[in-house]
Amino acid sequence: MIIGLDVGGTNIDIVAIENNKVVDYKKFELGHDVLSSILTSLEEFITKDHISTLNRIVLSTTITTNAIVQNKLDKVGMIIENGIGANPDFLMCADANVLVDGYINNRGIEVKSFSPHTVEKAVSEFKKFSIRNVGIACKFSVRNPKHENEIYDIVKKHCFEFISLGHRISGKLNFPRRVFSTYLNSAVYSSFKLLYSAILEFLKEKNLPTEIVFIQKPDGGIINLENLKEFPIFSILSGPAASAQGGYILSKPISNAVIIDIGGTTTDISFVCNGQFVLEQYGATIGNYPTLVRAIYSRSVGIGGDSIVKVEDSISVGPETVKSYATDRENVVTFSDVLLYSTNSSCLDNKLQTRLMNLSKKVNMSLTLFCNEVLEIALNAISKKIKEGIEYINSAPVYTIQKLLYGEKFAPEKAIVIGGAADLIREHLEKKLKIRVEVPQYYMVANAIGCALGSVSREYNLIADTQQGKVYIPELNKCESVDIDFTPAQAKDFLINKIIEAGDALSAEEIEIIEENSFNMIRNLRYCGKIIKIKAQLKPKLQELK
Secondary structure (H helix, E strand, O other), X not given: OEEEEEEOOOEEEEEEEEOOEEEEEEEEEOOOOHHHHHHHHHHHHOOHHHHHHOOEXXXXXXXXXXXXXXXXXXXXXXXEEOOOOOOHHHHOOOOEEEEOXXXXXXXXXXXXXXXXXXXXXXXXXXXHXXXXXXXXXXXXXXXXOHHHHHHHHHHHHHOOOEEEEHHHHOOOOOHHHHHHHHHHHHHOHHHHHHHHHHHHHHHHHHOOOHHHEEEEOOOOOEEEOOHHHXXXXXXXXXXXXXXXXXXXXXOOOOOOEEEEEEOOOXXXXXXXXXXXXXXXXXXOEEOOEEOOOOOEOEEEEOOOOOEEEEEOOOEEEEEEEOOOOOOOHHHOEEHHHHHHHHHHHHHOOHHHHHHHHHHHHHXXXXXXXXXXXXXXXXXXXXXXXXXXXXXXXHHOOEEEOOOEEXXXXXXXXXXXXXXXXXXXXXXXXXXXXXXXXXXXXXXXXXXXXXXHOOOEOOEEEEEEEOOOOEEEEHHHOEEEEOOOOOOHHHHHHHHHHHHHHOOOOOOHHHEEEEEEEEEEEEEOOEEEEEEEEEEEEEOOOOOOOO
């Protein structure tokens, strides 16, 4: 049995799946404390019968995302080796930032060693500001992590709580994004640690192993809770990924489509192109931070079923919401209330109708006209985000899960709508978007189904310089010697074998090469070696639902 749990802005959805069939599901109200709400929901939902056949629990969590968006981050000290070139001022993202003076060039050759004294001074400064978490990012550490590792060896002696290394987070070259990714990885550590510790306590009470707990990643894959301890940043934006996967699973087959998740707080929108999710081209951007975290491309609107409808200078919908525990629930109107009236006004109770009429009178509108105006405002905001997404996809080559698409024009053939208000908004969206709109079975808990049926995913980058006789896989922290005749075919085999040796895959069939290129190096008109770059990933797999 697999348990999937999705934490939204208003509700927690849990589903139990056995033999690829939904056997149980439930929605829980989200309380003031997200963490205790998660644990209470698991406690109430997982029965002795579930435990006897349980082999996986997958959570889609907002813990780290909210920490970034709400700026509830740990103090972090960053040690940055910028090398030569760009002004490093815009990289100063942490509470304390120290530049070291070493340099490794783009081929991974050490040009200048750094000063250990500078690192020791950085440590003293961090201690002075009560900083407990550190990030270390060197410009070309993905080609040679020597300086990052040496700085780490100095810093770790001083008993900091958590240290992030840039080359371990991503093997991609984009240095500014790697700096921000390294910073955020350390900045969300305490938020993740609270979740980690609470889940461990829950598992201990239930006599369950940690190996069965996974967290939804933003790229659509899942990662084991234990493996996430080093990379808490990989838990950001897991909600939009879960909703994308849920809509996909429940509405297969899909070629070109938009998936719309009408939650309580927001509407999340993702896209399927040629049967594959569209990915962020460079990496996810969250808050003010562009990162190298691989993520399904999504757009969000601050409108959901629980969004408050207000009449002040004009009519507005959201982003403020009514929580289930709010004391003034009887005095406000939500977007769901308007949808209920517009779908079947005869079913409304007198109190709700009175609240709607009181609002409509403020703008001198009939109740029907007022509700139509609210609908138009919300639908315009949603359709605008969809249009922006389509324009983005068509403006430049974009990545899907399996390949890079060049110049293919994307036009959605249908929309899949999930979330609590999906059935109420379907007809209105169909008129607005002028394409077929589907509301699948289990639409209310689609996100929980999406994260439950994901598979472990990871990306790996290999860089080989045969003139230097070195091959490096930063994600696995592997660096070995090769001869000058090392070929791209050998590089692919080398990468696949190292992934299997690390225990991330059982066989080569679970791994696919998604990018490969090589070029000859010429010195004094003579061939002197190759630069080889190979990118692989664990094959993304979504289980089907019967």
